Structures are given as C-alpha cells and as structure tokens.
Amino acid sequence: MKKCPSCGKDLDDMAAICVGCGHAFSDIKPNDRKANAGEIIIAILFPIIGAILYYVYKKDKPTAAKTLNLVSVIAFLAYILLPILGGIILGVISA
Ligand SMILES: [Zn+2]
Structure with a gap:
C-alpha cells in the first residue's frame, strides 16, 4: 500500500x-521500457546517435535512455582509446 x-x-x-x-x-x-537490440547496436556503431536517443528518450523511457547513454559513452571511449592503444603497441613493437 x-x-x-x-x-x-x-x-x-x-x-x-x-x-x-x-x-x-x-x-x-x-512508456518506459528497456533499450532494444537495434538501438544498442546503433549506439555502439554511432555513439552520437546513441547520445541523441538518450536525450529523446530520457523523459518517457528513462530505462532505455540510461542503457543507450552508457553504451554510447563506452563505444565513444573505445573509438578514442583503441587507436591510441594501437599506436602505443605499434610504437613498442617498432622501437
Ligand atoms: Zn489522491
């Protein structure tokens, strides 16, 4: 009660x-629901679209918005960090 x-x-x-x-x-x-697989894949491939979906969804679908925000942030960091890590590894190998 x-x-x-x-x-x-x-x-x-x-x-x-x-x-x-x-x-x-x-x-x-x-209208709240979990993010579906298609939205999660889009957020991984295009973190900017994931961020836009977050702002679109955060009022009515906070659960989906939270997931998409997390996924797009992780994907975005991965896109920044992977080339740097790759560069470091290549630098170590060629040194
Ligand atoms: Zn009342």
Missing part, C-alpha cells in the same frame, strides 16, 4: 493514478 501525496487516500502500490483525486505519480513512466 502507498498513500496518495495529494489527498492521502490508500492506494495499491502499482497504482499510476489516484482513484480519489486523479493525482498522477510522476515516478511511474507508462
């Missing part, structure tokens, strides 16, 4: 809207 913060009515834990006064619980996002 939880209480409506607006009118104090006892409500079911899963209730998205208070039956007493119509108060909508802001922590419940009816």
Whole structure:
C-alpha cells in the first residue's frame, strides 16, 4: 500500500493514478521500457546517435535512455582509446 501525496487516500502500490483525486505519480513512466537490440547496436556503431536517443528518450523511457547513454559513452571511449592503444603497441613493437 502507498498513500496518495495529494489527498492521502490508500492506494495499491502499482497504482499510476489516484482513484480519489486523479493525482498522477510522476515516478511511474507508462512508456518506459528497456533499450532494444537495434538501438544498442546503433549506439555502439554511432555513439552520437546513441547520445541523441538518450536525450529523446530520457523523459518517457528513462530505462532505455540510461542503457543507450552508457553504451554510447563506452563505444565513444573505445573509438578514442583503441587507436591510441594501437599506436602505443605499434610504437613498442617498432622501437
Ligand atoms: Zn489522491
């Protein structure tokens, strides 16, 4: 059970809207879902698109947005670090 913060009515834990006064619980996002495989692949291949999707999704789909943000940041860092690591390794080999 939880209480409506607006009118104090006892409500079911899963209730998205208070039956007493119509108060909508802001922590419940009816459109929220996990990121799908296609979105994750796009975020890996194109971190900038992943970042754009994050901003598009973060209001209505925070779970998907969080995943896409993490994936695109990791992919972005990998694209920066891999050539540097490659350069270091080549430098060590050729030294
Ligand atoms: Zn209420």
